[in-house]
Amino acid sequence: MAEEHSGSCNCGAVRFRTRGKLREVIGCHCSQCRKQTGFYYAATNVFDSELDLEGAGNITWYRSSPQAQRGFCKTCGSALFWKRDGLDYTSIMAGAFDPPTGLAFGYHIFCADKGDFYEIDDGLPRYRQSKV
Numbered sequence: 001m002a003e004e005h006s007g008s009c010n011c012g013a014v015r016f017r018t019r020g021k022l023r024e025v026i027g028c029h030c031s032q033c034r035k036q037t038g039f040y041y042a043a044t045n046v047f048d049s050e051l052d053l054e055g056a057g058n059i060t061w062y063r064s065s066p067q068a069q070r071g072f073c074k075t076c077g078s079a080l081f082w083k084r085d086g087l088d089y090t091s092i093m094a095g096a097f098d099p100p101t102g103l104a105f106g107y108h109i110f111c112a113d114k115g116d117f118y119e120i121d122d123g124l125p126r127y128r129q130s131k132v
């Protein structure tokens with residue numbers, strides 16, 4: 001049977017299930033992610049065909065840039081999703097998953113924009129912007 005994972009927002013109004021092994025976690029240090037999370041965004045990607053949402057009506061989608069939206073629970077405010085227009089996958093915040101997640105941290109992106117109140121010193125690859 002394929003690997004499955006579940007997760008939710010803080011209040012439980014939004015739940016999700018995923019099928020398949022989860023991709024490594026990527027930390028995004030851009031200013032939008034910092035504003036949204038208070039620190040940096042740490043998320044995995046799940047193909048939309050392997051993602052089931054429950055309580056999707058409780059998600060507020062905020063268009064944070066011309067090409068992408070950020071989804072959060074309209075009741076408790078938990079940051080959950082990042083979705084770029086036209087792509088067949090959704091980024092899901094690593095912290096929203098129920099343990100055991102099987103997740104491992106992979107690398108950091110948009111390090112050039114990181115906050116000035118911390119260092120990235122975990123030895124993982126760092127990219128000034130996106131990986132490519």
Ligand SMILES: [Zn+2]
Pocket residue numbers: 009010011012013014073074075076077078
């Ligand atoms: Zn919630």
Ligand SMILES: [Zn+2]
Pocket residue numbers: 028029030031032033034041110
């Ligand atoms: Zn970001």
